[in-house]
Amino acid sequence: VPGRLRHWRPIDCRTAASGATPLHTAALRRQLGAVRQLLHAGADANLRRGDTGETVLHLAARVGDVRIARLLVGGTGGADPTARDFRGDAAWQAAQRRGHVTLASELREVTGEIDALAATDPERPLLSDSDLSVSLHRNLLAAGFHQLTACLHAATVDATEAICRARLTRLCHRGDDENNFEELRMRFSGTFADCWGAQLACANGEFEADDVEVKLVLPVPGRVLHVRGVCRCGSGRALLPGATGEQLELREDGRLSYRGDCLDELSPSKSVGSVQAKIPAISHSPVLECCRHPPVSLLQNSETKLTDDVISQLKEELSSSRCYAERCRDATPSSLFQFCTQFLKQRLLRCLSTVQGQVFVLLKYIIGRLLTRLVDGLPDNLAKLLLFQMLHSTPSGEWRPENVLKLTRQSLRTLQNRLLASSDGTAALIPDIFCPTVHVRLEPNHSDRQQIFDAIEAVRQDLTNQLEQYCSEPLRPAFMPDLQLCQEFDAQSPDSTNLVQEYHQLYDLVRQLLVNLATPGNSCSLAQHLKLINDLPACARTTAASLRVLTHLREGDRAAAVQAIRSHKFRSHSGIKYPQWRSDDLASNQARANRLVEQYLVTSDCAWKFCFKFSQHQQIRLEFLPPSLQANFPLELDRSSGVFFMNFDCLLKCLQFELISGAGGDVSWFTELLKPSESPDAQQVLMALLYCPAANIVNRIVEENQQMVLNSAALREEKAKAMKRL
Ligand SMILES: [Zn+2]
Structure with missing residues (x-):
């Protein structure tokens, strides 16, 4: 910080969005050292934010930071504890409103308003769950978290995917007869393809570019595997004898074991391995194509609360897309595979209503930002799988704006129940909705289950406080579907004979x-x-x-x-x-x-x-x-x-x-x-x-x-x- 301070002139420069000064930001992020240095360097402790009228003391009170608050009202701080924000609150009231009782009474004493208080209005109550839900919903809408933008995003993903596929196809077949090869069956997965934006990084809705992840799913060309018990390629139900030397066998745990050799091809091939994009990060996962999808019991399950519409979309996906198997991560032996269900998941995410999508975004924020700060080992796709469990078990009429907070709490409760139910040492957490015998697992380095449970409990109890900032501050648009040719590929000599280049x-x-x-x-x-x-x-x-x-x-x-x-x-x-x-x-x-x-x-x-x-x-x-x-x-x-x-x-x-x-x-x-x-x-x-x-x-x-x-x-x-x- 000291090195950077020299560049900050004037020291009280403000952001355009909220009119916050560096001192405001430091207090809001509870950075005591930065607050001290900024004060020392002459920052003004009584400037108000342009949007809420809060002073830096209000912000320290809001986040309940006693040490920063004491520094501000103490000897050199010079903050005025009687200043009021646009709501009419003094700092002690801001602390009280957030439940920071000790800090509130400390500030109240400093303010010397104890007697004056008796004459003023009684405390306004905290927002109710449904009020908070509705304003959260509205604010997320304004930031673009809406089914229509998700549709637009999906269309953008598909177009980018098609361009990328055409390029990769050329790249992999360079020198071959261009008319004589099949198009590469590459597809995108990852957060970019999930269509609901990256997780919220902070209260203004901005996300970090690193969170946007594109995975290329690339089948090994020219190989189709048959799964014993699933394959119907032969005349009967059994695998045609001698049809191929390699096959997969479905195990009781839903995984597949590979029989055959030549697994080398599953390491990234040379030409494809050189495809690395700078923005956004592209990773590559190789898969094997299978001749037929296994039955997906969810689609026959009359208990599920997924609507008929969604079920028929999923059936359509199943009949139109190819089936792939991927190597199980961290599994021994290394010849263990599992069916790829990510395209079904992608399709399900494309079916979300606005409220469902918003609960998804909030879960991503809570798990990816709040919980990962407290405990280790939560898997990346936890929010997605948790949401799917909710879609499966929650009647469609429940997904209403006033229930956003309630549904989010229920999701966290579900996660807690799973943590307790599966304490058998396998680290299994939540079943894959499309392949219930396969579970998402805690990462190998995970914190103690009880510790994770307690962290979730703490966040769940404090959810109103954690999310209230998303109601009071304007969110920036978090979706910007736009196509840029930011692909870092090996160069190929362009085909200059065409008048209009593709x-x-x-x-x-x-x-x-x-x-x-x-x-x-x-x-x-x-x-x-x-x-x-x-x-x-x-x-x-x-x-x-x-x-x-x-x-x-x-x-x-x-x-x-x-x-x-x-x-x-x-x-x-x-x-x-x-x-x-x-x-x-x-x-x-x-x-x-x-x-x-x-x-x-x-x-x-x-x-x-x-x-x-x-x-x-x-x-x-x-x-x-x-x-x-x-x-x-x-x-x-x-x-x-x-x-x-x-x-x-x-x-x-x-x-x-x-x-x-x-x-x-x-x-x-x-x-x-x-x-x-x-x-x-x-x-x-x-x-x-x-x-x-x-x-x-x-x-x-x-x-x-x-x-x-x-x-x-x-x-x-x-x-x-x-x-x-x-
Ligand atoms: Zn087959």
Whole structure:
């Protein structure tokens, strides 16, 4: 902290969303050391937050931190204990409201209001469960946790999956006859494919990029296994004798044991193993294809509370998708497999109503953020499986907004019961709803069961306090379905003969054009190069314009570059618009979402952010650009990683400022970066530092992207220059 404080000028800078100062944030996070240092460095202890009117003492009282509260009202703190927030509460009342009784009476004494109190209104009661549920529900809705956005997200996942599949298919069959191979049967799983966003990281609804996980499920090509007892490939019910040398056998515990050899292929293959994306993280799990799905008893179970609609969706998934088996994690012997049920789970998540989805989001927050702080060994997918148990056992009429909190509590109660019921040392916790003999287990390093039980109990008792902040603070939109070609693949030579390049070839083509520009005297003639640019499809309009301007600049033709910029119509790139449909019909919503995304991909100018991978020796430097642009377009993401980021829209705007005088008058491009839904990238922040004419806007952009600026030498340098310039 001390090192960073020097960069914080002024020390009481505020966030745009809530008007909180660093001191507010430190108190809310109970960071005593940071509070002390900020006070020491001259932070004002009596500033109020813009949204709630709370002072730092209110916040310390709210989280019940006695030590911070004492520091604030003590000798050097200087906080006024009688200050009132927008509710009209003094700090002691804020403490009382949250049940921090001792702190409340301590503060009340300091406040000297004991006598005055008798005359005021009696305490307002804490929010009731159903009131809290309804406002939670509303706030989550405003942040995008709605069935319609989940539909849109699902459509985006499917489109990205199709593009990725087409690319991987080319990659794996490089050199083969392109007309003569089957498309790779790769699919996505993981949080990205689950369609309900990542878990909430903090009260404003933002999530951390690391939480968004994409898993590629890749079947080993050309091998189909038969499961004894499930297979019907033969004329009768038995496996056709001699049909294959390898097979799986279904065991009583629901797992599969493998008979045969050649399991080596299950380690990631070379070409596929090299597919690693920077954003978001992609991991790869190999699977074996089986000839037939095992029966799923849930779909025949008349006891289940899943609706007929959902059951028929699941049946449809079962009949249309292939069956895979994956190796059991941490199991011995290593020839043990289990059926993959993740696509059924994915389908079930796509059927969630808005309230069900919101309970899922809350469970992810409670388990992933609150409980993992207290105990170890909770499995990753616990929230999902817990929700499925609830869907299975809760009548559909119960899923109402006013029950959000009650249902969340019930889920935690279910988890507690499971903890007690399964104390037989197997670490089994919750059965897989689609394969009840297989249980999700506690991780090997897990805390004592009683300890986990107690932690859940504590969170369950305190749930109102834990979640109330989600009602009182505005949540940021947590869904931003948007497609970016951020795929870090090995380069392939683009097929330049097609007039309109397919979407999945964009990456190779744009990368090739960039290499041409950065390599003096390369073999590609100017005419060929310009033809490639003209071949770019409509979705890369801005990227093409940007490349065209770069080409003219490299040729030394400034007039043509200016002309190319002038003829480009800048439009704001707002991504896919949130739908305003009212219908509750999931199937028709999904169909509309799919059409919307398809149309967006084909017609919108949406492919203008790229991540490129270059080999160590390739020098990608556009030496004909001004020095500050040269150093940051493209921008290496981590030093020596060889992964370069490029925002062609931002580059084109920068070039306009460089080449056309008077272009700097319009500040709308810069104010756009301050919208709550935006998180600008480093090149956009750089653009503001280089060209924004308004000091207050630059300050706010720097303030909101403090961490990014601190972490980047280039941005720190340009920030210093900007401060001088302004
Ligand atoms: Zn079979």
